[in-house]
Amino acid sequence: MFNLLPKTKSEFTETDYWDKFFKKRGDKAFEWYGEYVELCSIINKYMKVTDNILNIGCGNSKLSADLYDGGFKNLKNIDMSEVVIKNMNKKYCTPKRPGLTFEQMDALNTTYDNEQFNVVLDKGTLDALMPDNKEDTVERIDKLFKEVDRLLKQGGRYIIISLLQEHIVRHLSTYFNSLGWMLRITRCKEAEHSAGRSLIQPVFVVVVTKFKKNPNITPVLEINFNGDKTHRVTSTDALISAVRTEQQVALLCCGLSNSNISSTGSLTLDVYAPGNPDIPRYTLVVIDKPSTKSTDDMTYAAFIIPQGRECEWTFSSDEGRQVLLANCKVDRLTIITLNRSHEFPDLKSVQDELAGTVVELAPSSIRESRKKVPFLSLGGDIGKRHVVVKGESEWSGGYVVEEVEGEDGILRRLIFMKTPYVIQSEIRLQEGM
Known part of the structure; x- marks a missing residue:
């Protein structure tokens, strides 16, 4: 030929x-x-x-x-x-x-x-x-x-x-x-x-x-x-x-489909909503388990982090993500963060919105066959995030004070936007306050 x-x-x-x-x-x-x-x-x-x-x-x-x-x-x-x-x-x-x-x-x-x-x-x-x-x-x-x-x-x-x-x-x-x-x-x-x-x-x-x-x-x-x-x-x-x-993203996805990236760490991608090129709607982190498997044989899933939990060690550190990968029992995992300044109706709408994107990041056999990628998460919802105030500081730049649902109730946090996955301060709110 x-x-x-x-x-x-x-x-x-x-x-x-x-x-x-x-x-x-x-x-x-x-x-x-x-x-x-x-x-x-x-x-x-x-x-x-x-x-x-x-x-x-x-x-x-x-x-x-x-x-x-x-x-x-x-x-x-x-x-x-x-x-x-x-x-x-x-x-x-x-x-x-x-x-x-x-x-x-x-x-x-x-x-x-x-x-x-x-x-x-x-x-x-x-x-x-x-x-x-x-x-x-x-x-x-x-x-x-x-x-x-x-x-x-x-x-x-x-x-x-x-x-x-x-x-x-x-x-x-x-x-x-x-x-x-x-x-x-x-x-x-x-x-x-x-x-x-x-x-x-x-x-x-x-x-x-x-x-x-x-x-x-x-x-x-x-x-x-x-x-x-x-x-x-x-x-x-x-x-x-x-x-x-x-074209550049397509080239990257093609290379990813035929490679195991465990030796180079992880791959991070921002996904922007059409018509909003300023603030990414999602951030995706792709990680692989060290393996001698062919990409034709690799298993794959996507994990949606509930809003407000993206700062936790499991989701924000390389070590924590490897633990999450092991717990999910797959060879490749795409970890999805739902970013601030966007609205997300429910878990299903996020899955529907990202179904085509996550399959492009899949190992070769799944990507080429267009198999449905399983979505994993904690519980059955995407969590809640309420912005109390946001602004600009001369010393720290952009910041946001937000309230999220934690395991022990409502948490109010201060986040500097330069380091969006690091909590600067946090308090637990009590009823009646």
């Missing part, structure tokens, strides 16, 4: 390379970044069965046939490789798929009419055409984007499935932002996990919607990386930073 991949980045853009590539593969489909079954939950939101759709750089992917069979009949497919077009016409243009077409054509210079399409679909083509940000490469991509602009109707969508290397997301967002188009980036985790261990980087679906430029309106930039709410960002730099962070 390795000999099918290009020796240099520039080969990705050459027709001869792709002709040889598809001859070597024969009839076996080459699926960049997942198949239709993994992508449909996202891309189907932005395409209607009545839309006129152009699939650029179709390759020998089954995506074209799957889209047609899924009801998208007004579908045209183009590729610059003569070999692949001959193969695709022979394989998929059958009497049961009338109207499905494959044409040899350069996506940078098509023969279609202006504003002929509602959707231009690009699965891996932008990545192949833009291996770097050299001047001639950028000129080629600008031709592609200009052609997409010409082909799309007003309100039409340019849907791109990509790994979004930094030079790509930067040029993509800057170019279309300058035209006044709306841009939304969604992460497609289903496509990543279908690739198993072979795909480390996140797969993104970018939807760029064509609007007339209005100097009085700021173009909309949005992200949705966790499948919940879509969130707006204020600038292309913020968009690029969010994508880069997502």
